[in-house]
Amino acid sequence: MSDDRTFVIIGASQAGGWVAQTLRNEGFEGNVILLGEEPYLPYERPPLSKAALLGEVTVDSTYFWQADALEEAKIDVCLNTRVTAIDRDAKEVVTENGDRIAYDKLAITTGARVRKLPIDGADLPGVFYLRTMEDTLAIRDAVQEGATAMIVGGGWIGLECAATLTKLGCKSIVVEAADRLCGRAVTPEISDWMLKFHTGNDVDVRLSTGIEKFEGNGKLERAVLPGGDTIDCSIAVVGIGVIPNVELAQEAGLKIDNGIVVDECARTSDPDIVAAGDVTNHPNDLLGRRIRLESYENAQNQGIVAGKAMLDNTEPYSDIPWFWSDQFDANLQMIGLPQDWDETATRGDVESNEFVTFYLKSGVIDSAISVNNPRDLRVGKRLMQGQKQVTAAELEDPETKMQALLKR
Amino acid sequence: MSEIEYHPVAKTDEIPEEDVKGVFVGDEEIAVYNVEGEFFATHGICTHENVGLADGFVEGDLIECPLHSACFEIKTGKAVNPPAEIDLKTYPVKVEGDTIYVGIEK
Numbered sequence: 001m002s003d004d005r006t007f008v009i010i011g012a013s014q015a016g017g018w019v020a021q022t023l024r025n026e027g028f029e030g031n032v033i034l035l036g037e038e039p040y041l042p043y044e045r046p047p048l049s050k051a052a053l054l055g056e057v058t059v060d061s062t063y064f065w066q067a068d069a070l071e072e073a074k075i076d077v078c079l080n081t082r083v084t085a086i087d088r089d090a091k092e093v094v095t096e097n098g099d100r101i102a103y104d105k106l107a108i109t110t111g112a113r114v115r116k117l118p119i120d121g122a123d124l125p126g127v128f129y130l131r132t133m134e135d136t137l138a139i140r141d142a143v144q145e146g147a148t149a150m151i152v153g154g155g156w157i158g159l160e161c162a163a164t165l166t167k168l169g170c171k172s173i174v175v176e177a178a179d180r181l182c183g184r185a186v187t188p189e190i191s192d193w194m195l196k197f198h199t200g201n202d203v204d205v206r207l208s209t210g211i212e213k214f215e216g217n218g219k220l221e222r223a224v225l226p227g228g229d230t231i232d233c234s235i236a237v238v239g240i241g242v243i244p245n246v247e248l249a250q251e252a253g254l255k256i257d258n259g260i261v262v263d264e265c266a267r268t269s270d271p272d273i274v275a276a277g278d279v280t281n282h283p284n285d286l287l288g289r290r291i292r293l294e295s296y297e298n299a300q301n302q303g304i305v306a307g308k309a310m311l312d313n314t315e316p317y318s319d320i321p322w323f324w325s326d327q328f329d330a331n332l333q334m335i336g337l338p339q340d341w342d343e344t345a346t347r348g349d350v351e352s353n354e355f356v357t358f359y360l361k362s363g364v365i366d367s368a369i370s371v372n373n374p375r376d377l378r379v380g381k382r383l384m385q386g387q388k389q390v391t392a393a394e395l396e397d398p399e400t401k402m403q404a405l406l407k408r
Numbered sequence: 409m410s411e412i413e414y415h416p417v418a419k420t421d422e423i424p425e426e427d428v429k430g431v432f433v434g435d436e437e438i439a440v441y442n443v444e445g446e447f448f449a450t451h452g453i454c455t456h457e458n459v460g461l462a463d464g465f466v467e468g469d470l471i472e473c474p475l476h477s478a479c480f481e482i483k484t485g486k487a488v489n490p491p492a493e494i495d496l497k498t499y500p501v502k503v504e505g506d507t508i509y510v511g512i513e514k
Contacts (some may be wrong), residue, residue: 018490297477300490324475331475374474378465403426406467 003030004117007310008093008101010083010248012036012298014044015277015303017064019107022307032075033101035093037082040133041067046296048136049160050326054167055140059133073398086252088270105310108249108260108268109303111325112242112294118150120213126220129155140299142235143167150223150236152211154181157239158326159194162203163327165237173204173231176212185323187338190357190369193350194327203329242294257281257294264316266306276306285318287337293390298323320384324374329353333374335381336367345392348373356380363389376402414502414509419504423447428463428471433512438499440508441482443469447501448482449510455487455494457479 007023009016012034016039020034026050036042043062051057060066070077086108092100114129128139141147149165151158154176155231160231162172172298174181180191181198197345212224214236222230233364244259255261255269259281266274266282277299281292297319305317330353341359348355354371365384372375379402388408394400409436414487417431422440430452439461452461454473463474470488472477478492485496500511 304490322477375463375465378472378474378477382467403467 003028003388004100005030007032007103007105008103009034009109010093011017011107011277011279012038012040012042012077012079013065013109013111013277013299013305014042015106015111015279015299017042017301018303018312019109019274019276019307020075021073021239022304023310024075026308026311026313028311030104031303032073033208034075034077034357035078035081035083035101038132038134039080041065041070041077041079043133043298046324048129049157050164052133053130053140053164054163059137061132062353068320082246083248086273087246087286088252088273089363091272095140097212104272106273107306107310108273108279109263109277109299109306110143110245110248110279111299114238115243117211117238117240118162121210121215121220121265124214124216124220125218126216126234127214127238129238130161132240134186143170143232144170147171147235148173148231148233150231150233151209151239152236153239153241154178154205154207155239155241156182156199156323157183158237159327160196160325161219161237161239164199165202165235166203167184170235171204173206173224173233174198175206175209177208177210179208181205182206186334186369187357189344189380190378197328197353203389213239241321242278244292246279247352249273249275249279257290261290264318265268265309265314266302266317267309267314268372274309276302282317285316285322285359286320291337293321295321295323322381331370331374332369332378333369334367334369335377335384336365338367338369341366345395347376347395351388357396360390360392360395363391365390379403379406382406410513412511414500414511416507416510417449417510419506419507420447420503423508426460426466426468428461428464428466431510432456433462433510436512438510439471440501440510441466441471443482447508449499449501450482451484451497451499454478454492455496456492461496462503487501487502 042064072265082096114131147170149170149172150161151174154174166172181194223233237293249260250256260275280296343360345358356373358368359366368380419487428441432437439452441448459475460499465472472479474505479489480496
């Protein structure tokens with residue numbers, strides 16, 4: 001049976017890729033058009049600050065789908081294509097060069113863009129942001145062994161970048177405005193661990209510090225600190241957060257509130273439009289509130305739910321948020337969003353960088369952060385999903401077999 | 409059809425129930441599992457990215473990759489959830505006495 005419907009996806013991203021993949025996995029035989037403004041096929045972003053920046057992997061290896069697989073799946077991918085408007089009355093999207101593409105169903109997976117540093121000299125060559133493949137390739141091109149790299153922002157991106165640039169032979173200096181690292185995401189004791197860990201790996205971390213301005217003659221040469229001190233540097237990477245790309249949806253009159261507002265099935269306020277990934281504000285049942293997540297897993301799993309919703313197969317999305325980061329030889333993982341807990345249990349050895357810290361509320365795991373211990377974290381996630389009663393003492397006891405706790 | 413050669417890889421008491429151990433046969437990285445007292449073997453590297461499954465988490469008859477949560481059926485190698493799309497290779501296993509052998513094509 002043929003299907004003459006056309007489903008359009010704006011944003012050839014990880015979320016957009018999963019929407020397309022899901023449509024085919026679910027047996028949709030109509031047209032799938034994937035519009036991306038970058039020159040690359042949909043790719044996975046995690047390597048951008050790690051293996052791709054190190055030059056250990058090729059651009060192709062980050063592709064979500066290789067070109068032949070896309071062709072086989074009959075996904076019509078239009079790259080270098082910027083969408084400028086969504087005409088909901090005509091059910092068409094309008095591209096930069098005036099083309100109008102009709103849709104029966106539309107998915108918005110436009111992601112987020114970097115927050116710019118509002119200081120003098122931030123536009124000098126040598127000052128970079130890290131969000132896209134283009135950014136990674138540009139930084140890699142600019143990096144020279146022995147260079148001083150100024151990292152603005154001690155969050156996930158800043159710390160990963162500091163680690164990678166150090167591995168590439170740079171002297172990395174991290175300046176963070178807050179009084180601890182990764183403060184919006186992790187707990188104070190994990191921030192302390194991060195500080196010790198990065199300092200121990202020759203990263204110069206300066207907390208409660210900003211950059212007044214960048215200076216240089218035609219290119220970055222130095223950073224000026226608030227007191228007037230200067231630091232010579234030839235490269236700077238700014239990682240101070242992202243802003244969701246809601247403008248298309250907003251101008252089309254969709255409901256917006258720190259992201260495109262969607263329901264648990266990724267549906268927007270227009271029944272023919274879904275949205276997924278970093279750009280959405282969605283309800284999370286397990287947390288009991290609405291959230292906007294910037295994560296790999298969210299882009300993937302909400303993308304899948306959005307693809308299904310386009311086919312009227314509504315499947316509520318509610319995962320425990322999960323993140324990971326690789327910095328030097330440490331793999332950090334986090335489940336839940338630590339905010340409110342009454343007990344802490346650390347299993348393993350913090351000093352040797354192999355542990356997991358659980359945050360408990362009323363005897364149930366509320367969130368957890370692991371360093372080089374993904375396995376115990378996974379079991380913790382299952383315990384959390386099952387709302388199993390556990391005590392801090394048994395979690396901390398190395399004799400406790402974590403999987404045994406699941407059998408309760 | 410090529411011939412299968414069995415290689416001793418572990419003792420049965422090295423792999424408790426619902427657990428996994430990483431082993432090498434030559435250059436081939438293999439994960440050996442204990443599912444309810446029965447032993448199985450799959451290729452040791454996740455089909456999504458280069459990550460060792462021996463650091464993963466066994467739940468029932470599933471192995472979950474430690475990095476991105478991809479799950480595979482231990483007995484068949486079937487990829488059951490994203491981001492993995494490609495099935496894992498499986499190997500025949502036999503137990504003689506207390507030794508676990510994995511069969512590799514010659």
